[in-house]
Structure formats: structure tokens, C-alpha cells
Amino acid sequence: MKLLAATPPRQFVLLCLLSALSAPSAVNSADWANWRGPEQTGVSREKNLPDSFDPATGANVIWKAPFGGRSTPIVLHGRVFIINRAGQGETEQERVMCFDANTGKKLWEHRFNVFLTDIVSERVGWTHPVGDPETGYVYVHGV
Secondary structure, eight states: OEEEOOOTTOTTOEEEEEEOSOOOSSOOTTOBOSTTTTTTSSOOOOSSOOSOOBTTTTBTOOOOOSOOOSSOOEEETTEEEEEEEESOGGGOEEEEEEEETTTOOEEEEEEEEOOSSSOHHHHSOOOOOEEOTTTOEEEEEEO
16 A cells, blocks of 8 residues: 655645555456446446345345445445545544455555544545556545
């Protein structure tokens, strides 16, 4: 995992460069490396998808985890990436999490501090992670 510190004048922009453990050169048809999908249309390439799902009963649900997210997750090379918050009040942090796409097992998380304030989750727009299918890197723009 690589973390690039913000450089002036971009003091309020934190760019986390997270390296996936494997980076195959071929793009996986199941990858959804950005919030609008492979063709930026919001339409899945997959066929025969279910018409509905129900997390309460587990109908058409592969897995679920007790973590919320503030933006669209992405899928890259068999992993699901989300950004969310951890902690509360002045100890609140942003967090990037990585899960195995098949099992839902949490593989890792990376937390980073925000500005000793509780306004982050209430007033700041959250960005979406984006993945580079060629390198396997995942980019997250934090507060």
C-alpha cells in the first residue's frame, strides 16, 4: 500500500494510492472500476442478473457486511472497495476498506485523519473510489 501525502497548494486534498495485491493485465468482465461502470453508462455487461434482492431474507444476496458506505463501491480484480467513516466527533476518520468479492471477508482497511471536527460526515461531499484495471491501483480522494 502506498500513501501519497497532499502537496501545497492542495493542502485539503489527500490522495490515497492503494495497491491491490494482484494486478492481472486482462480486464475482468466483472470489474466495475468506477461509479458508472465499464462504459460509463451505469449498465452492467453481465447477463441473467436477478430482478430483485432482499438483504433481510438473503434472497439473491451473495454476502453482506456490517459497514456502511458514503459512495458507490467499486469491484476490481475480485475485490470490493468502499470509503466510509470510522469513529465519531473530533476523532472521526475516513476509511478505505477492501473485501473479497466472493466471500465478503474484510481483507484490509486504511484509516486517515480529518480535521479534528465532526462536520466531515454532515457537510462534505464524499467521492467515489476509482480503480485502474491495468495496474490494480485504487484511488480515493479524501477530505
